[in-house]
Amino acid sequence: MNVADVSGVPEWVPGHLRDDGIEELYPPQAEAVERGVTEGESLVASIPTASGKTLIAELAMLASVERGGRALYIVPLRALASEKKREFDQFEEYGLSVGVSTGNYESDGDWLAACDIIVATSEKVDSLVRNGAGWLDDLACVVADEVHLVDDAHRGPTLEVTLAKLRRLNPDLQTVALSATIGNAGEIAEWLDAGLVDSDWRPIDLRTGVHYGQALHFDDGDTRELPVRSSERPTAAIARETLDDGGSTLVFVNSRRNAEAAAKRLASVTVGALTPEEEERLEAVAAEIREVSDTETSDDLARAVERGAAFHHAGCAGEHRSLVESAFRDRLIKLVAATPTLAAGVNTPSRRVVVRDWRRYDGSVGGMAPLSVLEVHQMFGRAGRPGLDPYGEALLLANSHDELDELFERYIWADPEAVRSKLAAEPALRTHVLATVASGFADSREALLSFLDRTLYATQTAEQGRLERVADNVIAYLVANEFLERDGDALRATSLGHTVSRLYLDPMSAAEIIDGLRGATDPTAMGLYHLVCRTPDMYDLYLRSGDREEYTMLAYEREAEFLGAMPSEFEEGRFEDWLSALKTARMLEDWASEVDEERIAERYGVGPGDVRGKVDTAEWLLGAAERLAGELDMGTAPAVHEARVRVQHGVREELIDLARVRGVGRKRARRLHDAGVETRADLREADKSVVLAALRGRRRTAETILENAGREDPSMDGVVADPEAAPAASTTPGGTEGGERADDDQASLGDF
DNA sequence: CATCTCGCGCTATAGACAGCATGTC
DNA sequence: CTATAGCGCGAGATG
Numbered sequence: 001m002n003v004a005d006v007s008g009v010p011e012w013v014p015g016h017l018r019d020d021g022i023e024e025l026y027p028p029q030a031e032a033v034e035r036g037v038t039e040g041e042s043l044v045a046s047i048p049t050a051s052g053k054t055l056i057a058e059l060a061m062l063a064s065v066e067r068g069g070r071a072l073y074i075v076p077l078r079a080l081a082s083e084k085k086r087e088f089d090q091f092e093e094y095g096l097s098v099g100v101s102t103g104n105y106e107s108d109g110d111w112l113a114a115c116d117i118i119v120a121t122s123e124k125v126d127s128l129v130r131n132g133a134g135w136l137d138d139l140a141c142v143v144a145d146e147v148h149l150v151d152d153a154h155r156g157p158t159l160e161v162t163l164a165k166l167r168r169l170n171p172d173l174q175t176v177a178l179s180a181t182i183g184n185a186g187e188i189a190e191w192l193d194a195g196l197v198d199s200d201w202r203p204i205d206l207r208t209g210v211h212y213g214q215a216l217h218f219d220d221g222d223t224r225e226l227p228v229r230s231s232e233r234p235t236a237a238i239a240r241e242t243l244d245d246g247g248s249t250l251v252f253v254n255s256r257r258n259a260e261a262a263a264k265r266l267a268s269v270t271v272g273a274l275t276p277e278e279e280e281r282l283e284a285v286a287a288e289i290r291e292v293s294d295t296e297t298s299d300d301l302a303r304a305v306e307r308g309a310a311f312h313h314a315g316c317a318g319e320h321r322s323l324v325e326s327a328f329r330d331r332l333i334k335l336v337a338a339t340p341t342l343a344a345g346v347n348t349p350s351r352r353v354v355v356r357d358w359r360r361y362d363g364s365v366g367g368m369a370p371l372s373v374l375e376v377h378q379m380f381g382r383a384g385r386p387g388l389d390p391y392g393e394a395l396l397l398a399n400s401h402d403e404l405d406e407l408f409e410r411y412i413w414a415d416p417e418a419v420r421s422k423l424a425a426e427p428a429l430r431t432h433v434l435a436t437v438a439s440g441f442a443d444s445r446e447a448l449l450s451f452l453d454r455t456l457y458a459t460q461t462a463e464q465g466r467l468e469r470v471a472d473n474v475i476a477y478l479v480a481n482e483f484l485e486r487d488g489d490a491l492r493a494t495s496l497g498h499t500v501s502r503l504y505l506d507p508m509s510a511a512e513i514i515d516g517l518r519g520a521t522d523p524t525a526m527g528l529y530h531l532v533c534r535t536p537d538m539y540d541l542y543l544r545s546g547d548r549e550e551y552t553m554l555a556y557e558r559e560a561e562f563l564g565a566m567p568s569e570f571e572e573g574r575f576e577d578w579l580s581a582l583k584t585a586r587m588l589e590d591w592a593s594e595v596d597e598e599r600i601a602e603r604y605g606v607g608p609g610d611v612r613g614k615v616d617t618a619e620w621l622l623g624a625a626e627r628l629a630g631e632l633d634m635g636t637a638p639a640v641h642e643a644r645v646r647v648q649h650g651v652r653e654e655l656i657d658l659a660r661v662r663g664v665g666r667k668r669a670r671r672l673h674d675a676g677v678e679t680r681a682d683l684r685e686a687d688k689s690v691v692l693a694a695l696r697g698r699r700r701t702a703e704t705i706l707e708n709a710g711r712e713d714p715s716m717d718g719v720v721a722d723p724e725a726a727p728a729a730s731t732t733p734g735g736t737e738g739g740e741r742a743d744d745d746q747a748s749l750g751d752f
Numbered sequence: 753c754a755t756c757t758c759g760c761g762c763t764a765t766a767g768a769c770a771g772c773a774t775g776t777c
Numbered sequence: 778c779t780a781t782a783g784c785g786c787g788a789g790a791t792g
Contacts, residue, residue, distance in 0.1 A: 076769085077768080077769085078768085078769080102769085102770090103769065103770050103771080104770095106772090106773095121769060121770085122769080123769040123770050124769080124770075126769095126770085127769095127770065127771080131771095152767095154767090154768090154769085155768090155769065158769080158770095254765080254766075254781095254782090255764075255765055255766075255782095255783090256765090256766080257764075257765080257783085257784090258765095258782085258783070261783075261784075291777095313766075313767090314766070314767055314768070339766050339767080340766055340767070341766075341767065341768095344767085357781095357782085359780085359781070359782090360765080360766065361764080361765040361766080361780080361781080362765090362766095363765085365779085365780095366778075366779035366780080367779050367780035367781075368765090368780050368781050368782090369780095502771080503770085503771055503772095504769090504770040504771060505770085505771085537769095537770080539767085539768070542764085542765080544763095544764070545763075545764080605764095609768095613768065616768095617768085617769095617770090620770065620771060620772090621770095621771095623771055623772060623773095624770090624771060624772095627771075627772085662774090662775055662776070663775095663776070663777080664776090665776070665777095701777090704777095708775090
């Protein structure tokens with residue numbers, strides 16, 4: 001189909017596509033148009049990655065905007081929200097406005113309502129529904145990206161319920177669901193009353209195969225020997241061959257440690273293929289990586305990057321990840337060893353993909369479990385860069401002939417699994433039942449059940465009554481905790497229930513927090529950190545060997561501080577969980593006591609990404625706790641507030657005031673304080689030479705900070721740093737020496 | 753002497769959304 | 778109280 005033949009879209013669209021070099025639609029895109037996706041028809045598109053899903057969504061959204069409506073694009077990850085926003089910005093020259101809304105980035109409320117296209121995460125959309133955002137009522141088109149994630153036990157139900165709510169709010173809503181190729185796309189389409197495009201078509205060829213011995217065995221029957229090098233590991237041999245052919249390699253492994261080790265080892269392969277110019281540019285990328293954080297992870301990553309390889313996992317800070325992704329896309333980094341983060345994240349195609357580990361530790365089965373076909377195919381799907389590579393190749397590795405056969409059976413020939421709703425589980429229903437009642441979608445048990453009947457779960461289940469049974473348990477729980485009131489069949493959210501729903505807390509988290517705060521008179525920061533770490537909304541650190549003893553001791557030492565009773569040591573599971581929470585809480589306490597990020601990373605065996613993630617979650621939960629304490633008149637609100645602000649800035653109590661000044665983070669605040677400048681008011685009055693010295697003679701920085709503190713005359717012209725006030729090497733209580741770099745002053749946490 | 757290879761025992765285990773009110777280099 | 782593979786270590790072999 002020619003772009004000129006697409007009906008329903010604004011008249012500038014064909015010309016715009018031609019400018020991008022698009023004359024003809026890909027077959028699945030053409031099929032989508034034939035099914036009326038630009039005429040407001042709902043559609044499920046189950047097609048491989050990189051086969052033009054985004055264009056289908058764009059056409060649908062543009063057509064709905066042309067008809068005078070508004071479009072919402074739902075993504076599973078914050079990183080994808082900004083990626084999509086950037087893509088959609090191309091429409092701004094035609095007068096469309098595009099807005100993003102995620103937890104950490106919110107376009108202003110009114111402005112969002114004026115947008116034609118809005119990109120948001122599923123949780124954010126859920127939250128907007130709960131808070132009654134008015135513009136949701138005049139939505140014409142909703143796009144759900146990666147809709148196969150409804151299969152995810154943790155986050156799938158949110159997407160499922162949110163789609164059901166949006167469709168209920170607006171019965172004429174066009175629903176466009178984009179999915180990887182899955183086993184039961186038809187079922188999804190049926191659920192959404194949508195047409196279906198189900199295709200394996202790809203714009204560039206994908207060859208899949210298994211490496212065994214010294215050879216690659218492909219799905220088309222081809223076999224190719226790899227050039228023999230004495231006992232080189234298979235991954236290295238494959239990477240070398242790809243490199244000789246001018247391509248890049250993406251290696252998927254099953255643990256962070258493996259990712260880091262593989263990157264380090266394989267860097268010795270990539271380093272030989274770099275041109276001097278590339279070396280220079282990689283040097284610059286490595287420098288940026290070191291800027292991000294002072295940790296060993298950061299340094300290891302930079303060292304690998306200098307040699308043309310990188311690792312990628314959730315322990316890396318967000319900036320680490322985006323630096324690696326973009327350098328890989330620019331073909332500067334030749335190889336990335338990644339955990340599954342990368343398969344589901346932003347677009348990072350590669351000539352070759354190697355799925356090195358096809359089993360992964362899974363606590364719920366108590367051992368290693370094979371990856372699903374869907375996951376492996378998603379990883380495979382990263383092979384082949386449109387417009388750059390003639391084809392993509394995706395490989396698994398086998399150690400024996402039997403394994404070779406097994407891998408062909410299990411992954412190469414196999415069709416992906418069917419996607420199954422995970423809604424009928426208590427944790428998922430706990431939060432969604434409360435929200436459904438609180439935001440007016442159901443006012444009785446019966447109405448609730450009939451609402452739930454519109455979910456995917458209801459269309460899939462053979463087991464009648466299960467959903468009802470779980471829902472009843474959940475209702476009983478919510479009533480017992482005074483989030484809901486029941487009167488015969490009628491259900492009503494209490495005022496507390498409304499608050500919990502709007503705060504987006506798991507009701508169980510709210511109950512735990514309320515319970516902990518009720519018994520507290522003068523809680524310590526540690527007590528509060530531990531409290532929020534115990535909630536199901538916090539993802540705790542693992543206990544490693546030796547940790548059990550260490551944290552058991554700590555538990556007794558600081559017993560008086562914990563809110564609520566400590567479980568007995570003999571209650572295996574509960575005690576372990578409680579200790580994990582303690583470990584996480586102590587990490588937060590370290591952070592809020594100005595311990596260096598480097599030291600924290602080392603002490604807890606985590607990466608900078610973990611530290612920031614935990615801090616972020618703690619900040620959120622403490623904010624919610626503060627609200628709850630205020631609402632219930634508990635008098636602990638000020639203590640919660642202080643604990644929250646300390647964790648937010650990573651400072652001790654005495655620096656809170658200083659850290660609130662823009663440009664002043666934990667390190668600068670401490671240096672200023674040491675120099676005798678203790679408050680914002682001091683900053684306005686203090687001797688400039690002292691301020692300058694405390695800021696290590698950085699004039700520009702000092703001027704900006706003084707200006708932000710509200711000083712009348714921030715100029716540093718002619719000021720000389722006071723040597724008396726210069727910071728000593730080690731000023732951080734509880735920490736090691738300060739950083740070595742000249743301008744490392746900020747452990748920037750706000751950039752998330 | 754430096755580097756590689758083999759085998760054994762030990763060890764550690766993926767991911768990441770949300771409130772609210774403003775502002776990091 | 779589950780499973781696995783990768784790593785580090787030491788010993789022996791090779792260039």
